[in-house]
Amino acid sequence: MPRHLLSIADLSGEEILKILYKASDLKEELKFEPCLNYLLGKSCALIFEKPSLRTRVTFELAINQLGANAIYLTQADIGLGKREAISDIARNLSRWVNAIIARTYAHKTLLELAQYSTIPVINALSDLEHPCQALADFLTIYEKRGRLAGIKLAWVGDGNNVCHSLMLGAGLLGLTMKIATPKGYEPNKEILTKAQEYAARSNAKIIITNDPKDAVTDSEFIYTDTWISMGQEQEAETRRRIFRPFQVNRELLAYAPRTHFIMHCLPAHRGEEITDEVLDGPNSIVLEQAENRLHVQRAILYLILTGKL
Ligand code: CP
Ligand code: NVA
Numbered sequence: 001m002p003r004h005l006l007s008i009a010d011l012s013g014e015e016i017l018k019i020l021y022k023a024s025d026l027k028e029e030l031k032f033e034p035c036l037n038y039l040l041g042k043s044c045a046l047i048f049e050k051p052s053l054r055t056r057v058t059f060e061l062a063i064n065q066l067g068a069n070a071i072y073l074t075q076a077d078i079g080l081g082k083r084e085a086i087s088d089i090a091r092n093l094s095r096w097v098n099a100i101i102a103r104t105y106a107h108k109t110l111l112e113l114a115q116y117s118t119i120p121v122i123n124a125l126s127d128l129e130h131p132c133q134a135l136a137d138f139l140t141i142y143e144k145r146g147r148l149a150g151i152k153l154a155w156v157g158d159g160n161n162v163c164h165s166l167m168l169g170a171g172l173l174g175l176t177m178k179i180a181t182p183k184g185y186e187p188n189k190e191i192l193t194k195a196q197e198y199a200a201r202s203n204a205k206i207i208i209t210n211d212p213k214d215a216v217t218d219s220e221f222i223y224t225d226t227w228i229s230m231g232q233e234q235e236a237e238t239r240r241r242i243f244r245p246f247q248v249n250r251e252l253l254a255y256a257p258r259t260h261f262i263m264h265c266l267p268a269h270r271g272e273e274i275t276d277e278v279l280d281g282p283n284s285i286v287l288e289q290a291e292n293r294l295h296v297q298r299a300i301l302y303l304i305l306t307g308k309l
Pocket of ligand 1: 051052053054055056125133265266267
């Protein structure tokens with residue numbers, strides 16, 4: 001069975017730390033040696049059903065910098081589940097390349113790719129999770145604070161894919177995560193239960209509220225994301241109205257500790273979930289998160305494709 005990374009919960013807390021330490025090592029090495037050739041001769045297929053800046057660029061760079069080849073395939077190229085069955089695409093790619101990195105609308109598309117692949121499948125974002133983003137975020141938090149256990153993280157906005165991966169990771173790593181969403185936009189119940197089970201073992205706390213002020217009080221890291229994820233465009237008008245009180249702005253941050261960091265996976269919708277002054281302000285670490293996507297994904301590819309994970 002290949003080592004898939006579909007959910008951050010496919011990893012143990014120890015394995016997450018192993019990825020983060022490897023990412024830090026590779027980040028140092030990259031300063032001196034841009035191409036490391038650890039994966040010379042290998043190839044990865046990137047299947048993207050949705051647009052991407054960060055994930056595509058950082059995966060392609062990570063693959064190239066490790067000496068492997070990247071083959072980028074859009075839905076227009078391969079017609080996943082339309083021109084050809086998902087199972088057949090998975091079986092064919094398994095004969096040529098060493099890993100599939102896939103961004104899909106439905107998480108079940110990823111599950112099906114993984115079911116029929118004899119090579120690792122890595123989630124590059126689905127409607128349910130964004131594990132590579134959360135790993136880069138934990139590396140960013142670790143770099144700021146030198147630890148993860150006991151760190152207080154607030155999520156303000158939609159209980160979405162990024163929130164799900166962060167919750168599960170927080171549970172595995174022992175963070176306190178307070179999640180403030182409008183009523184009806186809380187995280188998926190099964191994922192919440194799973195995160196709380198992990199939390200009970202790691203001394204983490206996963207707390208759900210509908211009050212953004214409550215979430216940011218005492219939280220040294222404050223995270224938000226778009227109110228309208230890819231695929232939800234038809235709900236845009238309703239969502240903009242419902243989420244308005246959840247904007248991360250100067251007024252909300254008056255309730256946060258004086259020293260805090262602002263996080264966002266990007267792309268940001270300036271003036272919606274976050275104001276310009278907060279996104280561009282001195283506490284914003286969003287570009288460090290974006291940079292760390294590269295380092296974490298190099299570590300993931302290296303560890304998975306050399307069988308060290
Ligand atoms: N954060 C993130 O995944 O960005 P992209 O959608 O641009 O890849
Ligand atoms: N929640 C967002 C994340 C984008 C990186 C989306 O799914 O569109």
